[in-house]
Amino acid sequence: MVSAIILAGGYATRLRPLSLTKPKALLPILDKPLLDYILDSLEKAEINDIYLSLRVMADKILSYLDGKNKKITPVIEKERLGDAGPLKLISSKYNLSDDVLVVYGDIYNEVDYQSLVEFHERKGCDATIVGKFVEDPRRYGVLVTEGDRLIQIIEKPKNPVSNLINAGIYVFKKKLFEKIEGQSIAKDFLPRLLKDNVCISVYEYDGLWMDIGVPADYMRINLELLSLKYPRGFIAEDANISEKANLVPPYYIGKGVKIEDDAYIYNSIIGHSSSINKGVYIEQSVLMSNVKVNSYSFIRDSIISDNSDLGKWVRVDSVILGDEVVLYDGVFINKDTIILPYKEVSESVYERGKIIL
Numbered sequence: 001m002v003s004a005i006i007l008a009g010g011y012a013t014r015l016r017p018l019s020l021t022k023p024k025a026l027l028p029i030l031d032k033p034l035l036d037y038i039l040d041s042l043e044k045a046e047i048n049d050i051y052l053s054l055r056v057m058a059d060k061i062l063s064y065l066d067g068k069n070k071k072i073t074p075v076i077e078k079e080r081l082g083d084a085g086p087l088k089l090i091s092s093k094y095n096l097s098d099d100v101l102v103v104y105g106d107i108y109n110e111v112d113y114q115s116l117v118e119f120h121e122r123k124g125c126d127a128t129i130v131g132k133f134v135e136d137p138r139r140y141g142v143l144v145t146e147g148d149r150l151i152q153i154i155e156k157p158k159n160p161v162s163n164l165i166n167a168g169i170y171v172f173k174k175k176l177f178e179k180i181e182g183q184s185i186a187k188d189f190l191p192r193l194l195k196d197n198v199c200i201s202v203y204e205y206d207g208l209w210m211d212i213g214v215p216a217d218y219m220r221i222n223l224e225l226l227s228l229k230y231p232r233g234f235i236a237e238d239a240n241i242s243e244k245a246n247l248v249p250p251y252y253i254g255k256g257v258k259i260e261d262d263a264y265i266y267n268s269i270i271g272h273s274s275s276i277n278k279g280v281y282i283e284q285s286v287l288m289s290n291v292k293v294n295s296y297s298f299i300r301d302s303i304i305s306d307n308s309d310l311g312k313w314v315r316v317d318s319v320i321l322g323d324e325v326v327l328y329d330g331v332f333i334n335k336d337t338i339i340l341p342y343k344e345v346s347e348s349v350y351e352r353g354k355i356i357l
Contacts (some may be wrong), residue, residue, distance in 0.1 A: 007054065017305075238255055281297070326345065
């Protein structure tokens with residue numbers, strides 16, 4: 001048996017305004033919380049001893065998990081412990097297995113965890129790190145290897161020596177958690193293990209891997225997965241779509257969505273319980289849940305968060321709306337504008353890149 005720890009306690013400041021009202025682990029990817037993808041992968045690998053490290057907005061994750069009938073032990077940090085501290089805390093409080101799988105709650109991946117654990121056991125090292133080749137590794141920790149052994153991690157190098165990065169997925173022997181002193185796995189814990197000559201094997205993964213770092217990443221992840229998973233489009237069974245609506249693949253139409261006559265949807269995700277009225281144009285955008293778009297409004301290259309309400313003849317282009325934003329009829333929002341949650345906007349915003357607090 002293998003225990004798993006999901007790290008989902010961070011602030012996610014770079015994802016604001018999306019993360020002002022929901023933790024990263026609950027951000028929807030194709031209308032499904034990221035956390036669900038992780039839990040589904042663990043279930044597929046028959047890993048049932050799961051610990052969820054929480055701090056920021058822990059109550060929202062606990063509320064979401066209530067009634068899901070999964071064996072998950074939440075561990076709420078009383079103070080900021082970084083991403084390494086929770087490993088030591090959980091290990092001290094619970095009877096973990098000898099091998100512990102550690103994953104981040106803000107990374108979409110399709111790693112076969114069973115295959116990873118088998119690789120770890122076969123190599124015989126005390127630790128295994130998942131490596132992923134990316135085009136631009138400068139944002140990440142770059143792995144320097146000899147064969148399938150880790151030699152060094154270089155954080156966010158200006159001139160990377162390799163395109164193999166730290167994918168944020170690990171298997172550790174439980175005994176190693178006693179060595180944790182700092183708050184960071186990559187900056188403190190792994191260098192300590194290397195200094196102590198602990199054998200760390202590298203599992204190279206070549207499948208889908210996407211880091212939700214900033215809103216642009218969030219948009220990219222959704223639209224890339226949309227094209228990969230639903231190139232011909234997807235409509236939930238209970239969605240109510242007018243025969244006169246024009247849906248151009250790829251698209252994702254969630255449960256309970258209503259789309260009226262002459263609406264045009266292209267390369268977009270319409271989250272569950274949303275309502276798209278007559279003549280609305282939506283292109284290359286992500287609408288979360290229960291979004292209402294009134295007649296003849298135009299949305300392009302934008303993220304519209306939960307429970308937002310866009311009036312008639314509204315135009316938004318390359319903007320981000322937080323939860324429960326209300327735009328009055330006829331409002332124009334210029335490019336690169338960010339509107340924080342719970343705002344009512346009654347006048348057009350012509351200044352580009354404005355943040356409405």
